Amino acid sequence: MGSVKHQPKITVGLMDRRSEVSGRMNGHYYGDGFGPLSHRFLARATEKTIVLFDEADREICRSQVIQLRSSKNSTFTLFGTTLGNGFHWEKREDQTFQGDLTLRLHKDGTITVINKTSIEDYLKSVISSEMNPASPMEFLKSHAILSRSWVLSGLGQRKRTEKTLNLTEKTKGRKVLRWYGREDHDLFDVCAGDHCQRYYGIGKKISRQAEEAVQKTQGMVITFQNKICDARYSKACGGFTEEYDTAWEDRRVPYLKGIPDASSxxxxxxxxxxxxxxxxxxxxxxxxxxxxxxxxxxxxxxxxxxxxxxxxxxxxxxxxxxxxxxxxxxxxxxxxxxxxxxxxxxxxxxxxxxxxxxxxxxxxxxxxxxxxxxxxxxxxxxxxxxxxxxxxxxxxxxxxxHGVGLCQIGAAVMATQGFSTEQILKHYFRGIEIKKIY
Ligand SMILES: [Zn+2]
Ligand SMILES: [Zn+2]
Known part of the structure; x- marks a missing residue:
């Protein structure tokens, strides 16, 4: 594993399968051979290409991949992104992100919107989106380490295998066995919804507490035998945590074992x-x-x-x-x-x-x-x-x-009872160590 000097960057899929994307650049963005761009923009998928228009409806460029690099402190806002896609709480709102913006033409002729940002900035948004800022600090810190571990272990996986599994399925006669892998995405590392981790942008939505939890644990991950753990979590285990192969493929993951979520x-x-x-x-x-x-x-x-x-x-x-x-x-x-x-x-x-x-x-x-x-x-x-x-x-x-790994409600209750971040993580993930890798 070893330590890395700089924190890695991550690509997040913000929108998928759109024929049109509109938004606003707050500050300056630069493309390949054009810019600075600011204010409102519109991107439209036409035959085999994406066309980008500025506020005055002038064509700026056309390409299958349009990369827009942010200058210092610039952000961009997307109009009408969907939260809780397909779940009962689905709603639409404008969201603001920092970092670079890429528009990519998908095979099916639609636009995929991708945000490239630093892992630590990504985590501040994830912790703010997934957790109430009023949660106990030791719980927020545990979650920051956990979410960082999950993302970093996945980046390694993606680079190693370079393959995309949409759905793993074994249908043999009278048996239907399915599970949904984390390597579902081909154009980016993680999506912004519940499938990966909620990432609802920045601005007002970054809580001071989330920022503090991420800063205090900067570069910290959980490891097992010197490898970053594929750290899983779910809402509530029900009193005993579950093993990896009940939810995913038949494989033993030593640090994802069933344990009593209690002192009993x-x-x-x-x-x-x-x-x-x-x-x-x-x-x-x-x-x-x-x-x-x-x-x-x-x-x-x-x-x-x-x-x-x-x-x-x-x-x-x-x-x-x-x-x-x-x-x-x-x-x-x-x-x-x-x-x-x-x-x-x-x-x-x-x-x-x-x-x-x-x-x-x-x-x-x-x-x-x-x-x-x-x-x-x-x-x-x-x-x-x-x-x-x-x-x-x-x-x-x-x-x-699924009950595998950390139990979010259990971990938050432990934090209110005075357990530390280290105690909480070592309770749910047996045999692990906490390391700072950058
Ligand atoms: Zn995903
Ligand atoms: Zn539990």
């Missing part, structure tokens, strides 16, 4: 009976908090609609569930007969689920695909048990998200 020595779940007992119980755990004041401090406004994430119940009539299943999976199961967990990870999350109907039965995995098939949106988690009563399918579950 809970044991990993091995049998259906243990899963049932765990899910219907309310174990003491760091993420088992109902204190609304604290939750409001941890979760950004967009997420506060969700309160019962530690233990939850969802109920459908047989007809409703048959309809959801057909829409989401694309398979007609006929009359739904049984839903049988075949394999669970240590947190109780199901990685392989059998669905039995009168027309077909199928095994589905892994955790995200299971959550997708069984809800109009997504089930909170795949750690659930199913009861069938009078034509009703009742799902009782635990936790929110």
């Amino acid at each position: 020595p809970y044991q990993p779940i091995k049998t259906e009976e243990e899963a049932r007992r765990w899910i219907v119980s309310e174990p003491n755990a760091y993420c088992n908090t109902k204190e609304l004041g604290l939750l409001k401090k941890i979760l950004p406004g967009l997420d506060r609609k969700t309160k019962n994430f530690f233990r939850w119940t969802v109920q459908y009539s047989r007809k409703e569930l048959e309809k959801i299943l057909q829409e989401k999976s694309g398979f007609d199961f006929g009359a739904l007969q049984e839903i049988v967990p075949l394999q669970r990870g240590p947190s109780g999350r199901i990685s392989h689920l059998k669905i039995v109907g009168s027309k077909r039965s199928l095994i589905v995995g892994k955790e995200l695909e299971i959550r997708r098939w069984l809800s109009p949106t997504h089930l909170y988690s795949s750690a659930f048990i199913v009861k069938v009563e009078a034509n009703q399918f009742i799902f009782q579950g635990a936790g929110w998200g």
Whole structure:
């Protein structure tokens, strides 16, 4: 690994598949052989090229790739970017970014908008976008180290493999196993939405606390055997964290092990009976908090609609569930007969689920695909048990998200209880070290 002198740059995909992009340059930008540019601009995809116009509607240049370098302290604003793409909180607003702006023509003739910026500036925006600034500082610092590790480990991966996996799928007869890799992007390192990490721009949106958390941890990452960790996180584990291969490919990642998210020595779940007992119980755990004041401090406004994430119940009539299943999976199961967990990870999350109907039965995995098939949106988690009563399918579950790595709500609660950044990170990622690499 070794240390690097300068912090790396990162490319972030801000917009995708647009026929037109409009915005404003605040300050001076320079292109190849033109500039300075400032004020409003418009880019339009025409046949096999992008045409850039200035405020007076004059053509500035046309090319498949238009790179605009920022001069000192210049920023650019994009009009009408989408937040929470495809989720229930989707909305549009103008956003401002610092760093360079690139417009690239995609294979399908649309424009992709890319921002190149320093990792540390990127992180200030991520921490501000993902976290409420009122969260405890030790939690914000833990998250800054975690997010930095995740990004830097991914940059290495992308350079090594140079391949793009859209979706990893194994469909063998009666089995549909899918997971969604982090190497989805071909034109940039990370996207600005929930798929990677939320990056909603700068300006008013950078909180003083996020800035402080990033500055105080500058260049710090978590490492395992001298390699930067592919550090994962999710909202709430439900009392026990999950292992990597319940959510992604069959591979053991030593620092992503299932551990009790509590001071109690809970044991990993091995049998259906243990899963049932765990899910219907309310174990003491760091993420088992109902204190609304604290939750409001941890979760950004967009997420506060969700309160019962530690233990939850969802109920459908047989007809409703048959309809959801057909829409989401694309398979007609006929009359739904049984839903049988075949394999669970240590947190109780199901990685392989059998669905039995009168027309077909199928095994589905892994955790995200299971959550997708069984809800109009997504089930909170795949750690659930199913009861069938009078034509009703009742799902009782635990936790929110894949549960692998750091539990965000648990970590924030630990911080309020006085645990340090180092203690929090070493609790969720066993055997790691914290290192400053630049
Ligand atoms: Zn992404
Ligand atoms: Zn937890």
